[in-house]
Amino acid sequence: MTDLHAPANVDAPSTPVPDVPEQPSTPAESVPAANDGPPKRTRRRVRIDHLRRVVVEARTDAGYRAIVRHGSYVIGGARILARRTWDARTAARYERMLRIAEAAGNDDAIREWEARGHAYRAARHKRRMELLSLVLNAPKAIAAGLASTAVLLLLIGGALAYSSGDVRDVLTPLDAVVDLVRWVAFLAGVVWGPLLASLPWLTLAAMWATGRARHTAPTWALPADAAQRDVVPDEGAILTALQHLGLPALNKAFKEGWQPRWVAPTTRLGNGWHSQLQLPLGVTVEMINGKKTVLAHNLLRKPIEVWPTEPKQQPGVLDLWVADQGSLSGPVPPWPLLTEGTTDYFKGVPLAVSQRGDQVAGKLMAANYMVGGIMGSGKSSLVIALLLGAILDPLVDVEAYVMAYNVDYDPLKPRMRALVKGDDDEQIEAALHALRDLRDDVTARGKLLEALGGDSVRLTRELALRDPRMRPRVVVFDECHELFMHKKYGAEAAELAVKVMKKARKVGITLIWVTVSPTADSIPRDVTRNTSHRVAFAVGDHVANDGLLGSGKHRAGITATTLIPGEDVGTAVTVGFTKNPFEVVRSHYVRKDETADQVTPVVERALQLYTGADIDHDGPQSTFEPVDHLADVAAVLGDETRMRTQEVLQGLVERNPDTYRGWTFADLKRALEPYGAQPYKSNGVQVVSRVRVQDAILERLAEDVDDTEDE
Structure with a gap:
């Protein structure tokens, strides 16, 4: 039978309700508590489900959403305007920024916001005191103003009466002013009522507009176009x-x-x-x-x-x-040196364009490169642009050891010192011999620079022009993982690579490592750590990314894993090219294919520069005379008893810029200290004494004489 007392508008519960024996009609408190458990839980669940259903239906109702949306606009706008007013009328803004600076531990910001808050309070106090003074002096000022105005109007009226001969014209200006005041009062009375009545509505509209602009309503209540x-x-x-x-x-x-x-x-x-x-x-x-x-x-x-x-x-x-949307899809500007121009190894070469549209230069002096990415991502384009820039300097010698059968470097062969291709043991051994030669060359160059004046001296263009042994060298090892993973030569190659990279910065040797497999097993970690310029084209995972750019770069957001192979060709994430922590660049593409050949004309131009330059590429090698620091300092001092160290350094640079450019106070002290002529303080400043330098020179001459006599 149907229970006539059951509620018709309540949905049946989702779970079966146990049968409850009928109880006599007694007050609720007389019913045993044990029989109340299941029905109460069931009814509560039904009510919760019903409430959720009502909320969902209400949220989908357009009218309800509109009420909530516009009400939230007003409430949110009122809160925003109140906060803005409070910030404008109090020092709350400065206190808030001060707390943020304290939490960040930024002492400079703390002092700055304290000063701003103090200036604001001082200005506010000044305004209040001026307002108080104005209130106290207002009656006297108003009375004086009225009296002055009345006198002026009477004078004007007297002039009018004298001119017209009618004495009543004396009050004409006063009557005009009274009429003007009457009309202003009338207009104010007409406007004031509606304005006062509309003021709450204008305030409400301002709050609504502010809240609407800031989307203070819940997301589900916003209109569809607001989510755009x-x-x-x-x-x-x-x-x-x-x-x-x-x-x-x-x-x-x-x-x-x-x-x-x-x-x-x-x-x-x-x-x-x-x-x-x-x-x-x-x-x-x-x-x-x-x-x-x-x-x-x-x-x-x-x-x-x-x-x-x-x-x-x-x-x-x-x-x-x-x-900007699509900033990576547009064409890259042509290489700046495509048709004309030369380069300087010591200043760098144009290499790519950053996402910001700035020209990115590839540094050569005191730099080395690690370039990696999957096949077809654009590695060769960047390396070719770098080499083309290098050969446009007639001083530079370029070599390439490609541990694969790759034709990318063939157009550059006429201007290259060496080009070895292949992945057989013979080519791998040739790359190893190149590293051995670089190790010996680094040592020889270091001795030459040491003879010039110590470890602080770096190779300059002038020095490279004077001695063919100091010509800059750019050496490429493409598919270098084949070399480092070779069972026989890999360990020695890794050791040689690290030794060369650590010492090559000052002596004009640039190494470029190119690989498609940048992992800890394929590239020694010490090689990666000592690389100054790192380039990651599209890579497969974070391991390859950090193998190229450095440990932890992927987690820090500097990652090339988001580059799409086949789509982002020529786009790379770089480290070390600019002062920024990283740079996304698009390398210049110097084309050489069946449709166009832009590489060969550049190589021919480089050959003309190489053969036409007044440089002895194969002539006898000159030698350097050791620099006498004591004699140079004595010459700079001249007749001065004492000279400030800064002036001494400037004089040394003027005397021998190749040797002393870049010297610091520490370099000067290191050069003079062994002779007991190091700088000292006089009247609070560091100076060099002419007497000490001369004594050191005489003492050295005496030692040389003694050594000669002993021989």
């Missing part, structure tokens, strides 16, 4: 993107009302936008990098176009650079 994202990644777009990353700690911060501090607001930087934002407690840049794909999606970008990093000097700050 802006292409420009401004502060609002960045915060919205962060809100939808799905990071629990970040979501908690937003729910608790976290107010972001913009260390650097969004500004235009090159072909993109740059911002710096201090992250809330519990949120790290590594967490943001873990969601980089989602962040890029929220900002309407590809992952390669979004770069969240943490500045070295600003821990806890998110440094975000967002490229």
Whole structure:
């Protein structure tokens, strides 16, 4: 039978309800508690399900969503305007920034915000005192003003009466002023009522507009078009993107009302936008990098176009650079030296273009390279551009040892000192012999530089012109993993490579390592650690990425794993090219294929420079005379009893710039200290004494005479 007393509008529970024996009609408190358990839990579950259903239905109702949306706009706008007013009328802003600076441990910022807060309070106190003084002096000022105005009007009226001959004209100016006041009062009375009545509505509209602009309503209540994202990644777009990353700690911060501090607001930087934002407690840049794909999606970008990093000097700050949409898909400008121009090994060569649109130079002197990526990603294009720039300096000798059958370097062969290709033991052994030769050459060059004046001397163009033994060398080892992983020659090659790289910086030898397999097993870690310029084209995983760019780079967001093979050809993530922690570059492509040959004309031009330059490439090698530091210092001092060390250094540079350019106080002290003529303090400044230098020279001459007599 049907229970006529059962509620018709309650859904049946999702679980079977146990049969409950009928009880006599007694008060609720007389029913045993043991029989109340299951029915109460069931009814509670039914009520909760029903409530959830009602909430879901309400959220989907357009009218309910509109009420919640516009109400949230008003409430949120009122909160924002109140906070702005409070910040404008009090020192709350300065106190808040001071607390942030204290939390960050930034002493400079603490002092700056303390000074700003003190200046604000002083100015506010001054305004209040001026207002108080104005209130006290207002009656007297008003009375004086009225009296002065009345006298002026009477004088004007007297002039009018004298002119017209009618004495009544004396009061004409006063009557005009009274009429003007009457009309102003009438107009104010007409306008004041409606204005006063509309003031609450204007305030409500201002709060609503502010809340609507800041999207203070819940996400589910916003209209469909409000979810449309802006292409420009401004502060609002960045915060919205962060809100939808799905990071629990970040979501908690937003729910608790976290107010972001913009260390650097969004500004235009090159072909993109740059911002710096201090992250809330519990949120790290590594967490943001873990969601980089989602962040890029929220900002309407590809992952390669979004770069969240943490500045070295600003821990806890998110440094975000967002490229313009499609900035990686346009054509790369032609290589600047394609048709004319020369280079200087000691100044670098044009190599690529950064995402910001800036020209990126490839340094050669005191530099070495590690270039890696999967096949077809653009490694050879960058290396060829680097070598073409190098051979446009007639001083430079170029060699390439390619442990594969690769034709990329063949067009450069007429200008190369050596080109070895192949992956047989014979070619691997040739690469090993090249490393042995480089080791010996590094040692010989080091001795020559030592004869010039010690370890502080570095190779310059003038020195390279004077002695053929000091000509710069650029040596490429392509597919170098074949060399380092060779069973017979690998261990020796790794040892030689590290030795050469550690000493080659000052002597004009540049090594370029190219590989498709940048792992710890294929590339010795010491080789990677001693590489100054690292280039990662598209790689397969974070192991290869860190093998090229350095340990921990992938976790820090500096990664080439987001580059798409076959699509981002020629695009690479680099370290060491600029002052920035990393740089995304697009290498210049000097074409040589069946449709065009841009390489051969550059090589021919380089050959003309090489043969036409007044340089003795194969002539007799000259020798260097050791530099006498004592004699040079004595010549600089001249007749001066004492001279400041800075002036001595300037005089040495003028006397012998090749030797003394770049010398510091420590270099000067190291040169004079063995002779007891080192600088000392006189009247609070470091000076060099002419007497000490002369005594050192005489003592050295005496020792030379004694040595001669002994012989």
